[in-house]
Amino acid sequence: MTVADTTIVGLSPSRLALARFRRDKVAVVALCVVVFFVLIAIFAPLLTSVFNLSPYALDRQALNDYGNPIGRFGGMSWNHPLGVEPGTGRDILGRLMYGARVSLLIGFIGTIVTTGVGLVLGMVSGLRRGLLDSVITRVADLTLAFPSLLLIIALNRPLTQRLESMGVPKGNFARMTYIILVLTVFGWVYMARLIRGQVLSLREREFVDAARSFGASNTHIVFKQLLPNLWAQVIVFATLSLPGYVAVEASLSFLGIGLMAPAASWGIMLGDSVKYYRADPTYLLIPGVTLMILVMAFNLMGDGLRDAVDPKSDRQQL
Amino acid sequence: MTPILEVRDVKKYFPSGSSRVLQRPTGQVKAVDGVSLSLQKGKTLGVVGESGCGKSTLARILMRLIEPSSGSIFLDGEDVTRLSGSDLRRMRRDIQIIFQDPYSSLNPRHSIGEIIATPLRIQKTVTKSEEVGRVKELMHLVGLNPEHFNRFPHEFSGGQRQRVGIARSLALNPKVIVADEPVSALDVSIQSQILNLMQDLQTKLQVAFVFIAHDLSVVRHIADDVAVMYLGKIVELGPANIVYGHPTHPYTKALMSAVPVANPVSGRKISRIVLTGDVPSPIDPPSGCRFRTRCWKAQDICASNEPELLDRGDGRVSACHFPELEA
Numbered sequence: 001m002t003v004a005d006t007t008i009v010g011l012s013p014s015r016l017a018l019a020r021f022r023r024d025k026v027a028v029v030a031l032c033v034v035v036f037f038v039l040i041a042i043f044a045p046l047l048t049s050v051f052n053l054s055p056y057a058l059d060r061q062a063l064n065d066y067g068n069p070i071g072r073f074g075g076m077s078w079n080h081p082l083g084v085e086p087g088t089g090r091d092i093l094g095r096l097m098y099g100a101r102v103s104l105l106i107g108f109i110g111t112i113v114t115t116g117v118g119l120v121l122g123m124v125s126g127l128r129r130g131l132l133d134s135v136i137t138r139v140a141d142l143t144l145a146f147p148s149l150l151l152i153i154a155l156n157r158p159l160t161q162r163l164e165s166m167g168v169p170k171g172n173f174a175r176m177t178y179i180i181l182v183l184t185v186f187g188w189v190y191m192a193r194l195i196r197g198q199v200l201s202l203r204e205r206e207f208v209d210a211a212r213s214f215g216a217s218n219t220h221i222v223f224k225q226l227l228p229n230l231w232a233q234v235i236v237f238a239t240l241s242l243p244g245y246v247a248v249e250a251s252l253s254f255l256g257i258g259l260m261a262p263a264a265s266w267g268i269m270l271g272d273s274v275k276y277y278r279a280d281p282t283y284l285l286i287p288g289v290t291l292m293i294l295v296m297a298f299n300l301m302g303d304g305l306r307d308a309v310d311p312k313s314d315r316q317q318l
Numbered sequence: 319m320t321p322i323l324e325v326r327d328v329k330k331y332f333p334s335g336s337s338r339v340l341q342r343p344t345g346q347v348k349a350v351d352g353v354s355l356s357l358q359k360g361k362t363l364g365v366v367g368e369s370g371c372g373k374s375t376l377a378r379i380l381m382r383l384i385e386p387s388s389g390s391i392f393l394d395g396e397d398v399t400r401l402s403g404s405d406l407r408r409m410r411r412d413i414q415i416i417f418q419d420p421y422s423s424l425n426p427r428h429s430i431g432e433i434i435a436t437p438l439r440i441q442k443t444v445t446k447s448e449e450v451g452r453v454k455e456l457m458h459l460v461g462l463n464p465e466h467f468n469r470f471p472h473e474f475s476g477g478q479r480q481r482v483g484i485a486r487s488l489a490l491n492p493k494v495i496v497a498d499e500p501v502s503a504l505d506v507s508i509q510s511q512i513l514n515l516m517q518d519l520q521t522k523l524q525v526a527f528v529f530i531a532h533d534l535s536v537v538r539h540i541a542d543d544v545a546v547m548y549l550g551k552i553v554e555l556g557p558a559n560i561v562y563g564h565p566t567h568p569y570t571k572a573l574m575s576a577v578p579v580a581n582p583v584s585g586r587k588i589s590r591i592v593l594t595g596d597v598p599s600p601i602d603p604p605s606g607c608r609f610r611t612r613c614w615k616a617q618d619i620c621a622s623n624e625p626e627l628l629d630r631g632d633g634r635v636s637a638c639h640f641p642e643l644e645a
Contacts, residue, residue, distance in 0.1 A: 011470065012470055013472070014427075206422045207424055207433075209381075209383050210486070211436065213414065214410060214440045215441060
């Protein structure tokens with residue numbers, strides 16, 4: 001114990017975690033990459049108009065008679081730093097920036113919604129136990145056993161139309177809503193299971209009994225005693241599941257579900273580029289590598305966060 | 319003088335067997351089976367017994383953390399088993415608990431100040447502005463540096479954490495504190511510090527303790543009265559010096575003989591009684607006397623008739639057909 005000063009400030013577990021995170025260089029670099037992508041996504045309209053990189057403008061000048069980009073590496077030039085799309089001549093850097101908006105939007109909204117639903121259902125399940133718990137757990141098992149991808153492809157049209165008839169704006173907005181909907185339906189399970197397990201273990205801890213012995217209400221137990229002990233895991237789990245949603249969005253767009261061209265999305269770009277991979281391999285490489293960098297940055301950041309929150313799960317010791 | 323705490327014939331049967339939905343439980347665990355106790359203001363009642371004899375269940379029943387199956391508990395003359403809602407909340411001020419494990423009884427995400435202030439906030443006994451003062455006063459009372467109220471549980475040792483637990487239990491000025499093995503998780507040197515602290519607090523605040531332990535010498539140090547439990551029942555109950563000086567129940571005698579002697583060479587000569595076998599399952603306790611399966615004095619009557627708690631003439635009761643009475 002250190003010598004008592006006039007004001008002694010204790011280090012809360014979250015502040016200790018923050019200090020540990022700062023010492024993790026890889027995680028800090030990953031965080032910077034993530035922040036960079038987020039800023040690009042937010043300011044994409046501004047950046048594209050300032051640098052004249054419209055993702056929709058067709059630039060026939062940049063294409064030869066066969067529709068292939070003129071110049072090396074997919075037509076890289078000062079006008080089009082990452083080249084142009086074969087066939088249309090749309091600027092790839094501009095489309096990449098707009099694609100980041102879609103990827104991150106779906107990633108963040110998907111994560112927030114699935115985390116919220118999973119957190120609530122997991123806590124209800126762990127706290128109530130009994131019949132309600134059995135029902136939630138069985139539904140979760142069923143969801144995991146479902147061939148989700150087939151279902152997502154099969155339900156794409158009917159459900160999107162259904163959403164549109166229910167008043168969701170037609171077109172890409174309805175398609176994005178559909179993607180977030182299916183991500184939630186199949187994604188809440190993991191968070192719910194994690195939280196249920198945590199709540200089952202926390203509720204037996206004596207500090208919960210102590211709170212009850214003072215006459216604490218269930219609201220107090222949930223918000224003051226249990227949730228502060230769950231936040232760390234919730235944030236780590238959400239950070240680690242976010243890149244998954246980014247990748248799923250890209251895969252679904254690649255498969256033709258989700259956004260439609262001319263809207264820009266990394267998945268659409270990847271799907272489109274496959275047609276030209278012999279003539280223009282850079283077009284395939286650029287969205288692929290960008291997606292990989294973002295997903296990896298999120299994963300490394302999540303790993304760092306997990307190590308910071310729970311120092312016992314040291315990666316080096318595994 | 320009416321006792322501050324009186325327990326009358328409290329029973330707790332847990333359903334056992336399958337806990338699955340749509341399946342009926344197949345049996346009952348008789349964790350506490352007809353316990354009666356009483357405790358005077360400012361006194362200490364020690365409750366001893368082997369692991370699994372129902373001590374901790376009894377503590378949780380007293381705290382109304384679990385509901386008794388039957389029986390009644392009178393706290394300051396009022397039957398608390400009938401209370402609910404706001405009456406129950408008000409009653410909770412008068413009886414508080416100190417837990418066994420100082421690591422799991424403090425929320426790791428709360429600072430020490432918040433932990434000690436939690437009962438004050440829930441019961442709203444002090445205003446927001448008085449809160450910090452009261453917390454510091456409590457910390458001082460239990461021998462913690464009041465300047466440390468911003469610190470977190472992980473910055474404290476086991477003994478200090480237990481002091482935090484004690485400060486928290488004192489926050490509402492309770493009349494009774496249930497201490498559920500408060501020192502068994504601590505080092506021996508720290509144990510005596512905590513025990514002395516509890517005794518000091520008792521003289522200062524006139525609070526009554528129900529002191530649950532499996533360590534007989536600890537109970538002897540602190541208790542005025544002692545109750546010996548076996549398989550959910552009290553087998554012997556009386557003033558500590560009488561029960562310790564001359565146990566009448568064979569189980570008590572066996573327990574006492576198991577206490578290590580500080581100096582074996584010059585110490586009292588006792589023949590050590592070693593009990594064979596395990597504690598029988600509380601799902602299916604033996605007929606008659608529950609201790610008969612491990613008792614060296616058991617006769618036929620022990621299997622057919624359950625012995626009652628009888629007064630042995632010296633302020634102590636015990637439940638045995640063949641008590642070890644003084645010649």
